[in-house]
Each structure stands twice: as C-alpha cells, then as structure tokens.
Amino acid sequence: MRFDVSRFPCSRAQAILIAPQMDYYLQSHMALVDKHWRSYGLKSWSVQQFEDKDPSGLYVQTTLHWRSIEDFQRAWDANIPELMNDLENYTETVPTRWIAKVLKQG
DSSP states (O other): OOOOOGGGGOOOOEEEOOOOOOIIIIIIIIHHHHHEEEETTEEEEEEEETTTTOTTTTTTEEEEESSSHHHHHHHHHHHHHHHHGGGTOOOSSOOEEEEEEEEOOO
C-alpha cells in the first residue's frame, strides 16, 4: 500500500493500527516493531485498550510516532518478512491503518 506523502508535508507523523491478542501483541510483536522500525525513524509507540463495548467498536489501538510520513513509508515499503509475517500470530484480520499529520504535540 502506498501513501500520498505529498499530502502530509510535516516533520512528524503517526500511524495507528488496531489488533487483538494482547499478550502476544504487547510482548512479541511490539518488540519486533522496535527491532525493525527504529532505524527507519520510529520515535515512539503506545498501545491503548478500549473498554468492552466502546461505542467506537475498537478493542485495541496502537499509535506509532514517526519523524516523518516519508520515514513511515520507507519502513512500510521495506516489507520486512519477520515483522509482516508476524501478523498471523496476533490477529485473523488485516489491521486497520490510519495515517495522520501531527499538528501539535505536548
């Protein structure tokens, strides 16, 4: 999947992913994210869990903070097998992705 990086002329970006299987996801998958994507410009990440029956319909959300949308695109395009093939270990669905320009952060 390609993202139109020209739409996001900014110095920071975030990617938000949604996935179940919390224990595996937190202990194993996020370690792979750190291992493979820090060198591409991943600055930080956080995992949020929603209350049961949250009106959003969400269960878990992960926010990845990047130096830039271009850095995220390079990491995604690298298609690192160890990271991408790990998807089946924590979910049976394709995670939903949102790409957003960070306007301000405190």
